[in-house]
Structures are given as structure tokens and as C-alpha cells.
Amino acid sequence: MTKEEIVERLKNLKKIDKAIIILQRKLKELDNNYNHISGSFEQKVSSSKVNTTEKKLINTLKKKDDIIDQIVTLTEEKFSVTDLINKLEEPEEWLALRMIYLHGYGAAEICKELKVSKTTLYRARDRAIERLEAEVNNS
Numbered sequence: 001m002t003k004e005e006i007v008e009r010l011k012n013l014k015k016i017d018k019a020i021i022i023l024q025r026k027l028k029e030l031d032n033n034y035n036h037i038s039g040s041f042e043q044k045v046s047s048s049k050v051n052t053t054e055k056k057l058i059n060t061l062k063k064k065d066d067i068i069d070q071i072v073t074l075t076e077e078k079f080s081v082t083d084l085i086n087k088l089e090e091p092e093e094w095l096a097l098r099m100i101y102l103h104g105y106g107a108a109e110i111c112k113e114l115k116v117s118k119t120t121l122y123r124a125r126d127r128a129i130e131r132l133e134a135e136v137n138n139s
Contacts, residue, residue: 001137003133009077010085010129011101013081014101020071023067027071081101088128088131088132090127090131093125093127096110096124096125097128099113
């Protein structure tokens with residue numbers, strides 16, 4: 001894996017959390033629709049109405065399965081990248097990557113919190129990425 005690919009995976013961590021939240025909202029909306037559909041399914045209706053309702057119910061369940069699969073995939077990617085970050089032995093490097101990519105802090109916030117300059121922060125980040133590249137390529 002190249003340095004650029006590692007950086008891309010790290011940057012995607014921020015997007016993963018947002019994507020999971022959006023998918024969870026979609027899932028909740030489908031649950032609300034599912035309850036409405038299943039409630040009407042139990043009513044006595046003509047066979048054509050039952051078939052239509054049944055198709056809606058099956059379609060909703062398929063959509064829910066797809067969304068759950070997407071959430072699982074995103075969560076696995078997040079855990080994979082987090083595990084990669086956790087392989088760093090230098091606390092400064094580990095903390096820099098977690099604060100930047102996992103928690104989404106800006107450079108100014110991190111520098112203030114850790115009482116370091118931006119140069120020191122960026123050097124720690126760059127060293128960490130280089131170590132991760134070596135780790136991934138050696139294993």
C-alpha cells in the first residue's frame with residue numbers, strides 16, 4: 001500500500017462516520033415505513049391489495065438489508081484503519097493521527113491541546129504515515 005493510499009484511508013475516516021449516521025437515519029425511516037406497511041398487511045383486503053402490500057414489504061426488507069450491509073462494510077473499514085493507527089508505538093504519532101483523522105480536530109485545536117507547534121504536529125503526522133506504510137508493506 002502506498003503512502004497516498006494510507007492517507008486516503010485516513011481521510012475517509014471522517015466521511016465514514018457521516019455516512020453511517022445517514023444510513024442509520026435511512027434505516028430508521030424504513031423501519032417507520034415497515035411498521036406502517038405491516039400494519040396494513042394484517043387487514044383483510046382483496047388478493048391484489050395483499051400482493052401489492054406484500055411486494056412493498058419485501059422491497060422494504062431488501063432495502064433494509066442493503067443498508068445494513070453498507071453499515072457493516074463501513075464499520076469494518078473504520079475498525080481496520082483504527083487498528084492500523086493503534087499499531088503505532090510512538091504516543092505523539094498515535095495521538096496526532098487519532099486527533100486529526102479519527103476525531104476530526106483541526107491543527108490549531110490539536111496544537112493548543114498538546115502544546116506543540118504546527119510544524120511538530122505535521123512532522124509527527126508524516127512520520128506516523130511513513131511508519132504505517134512500512135508496517136503495511138512489511139506484513
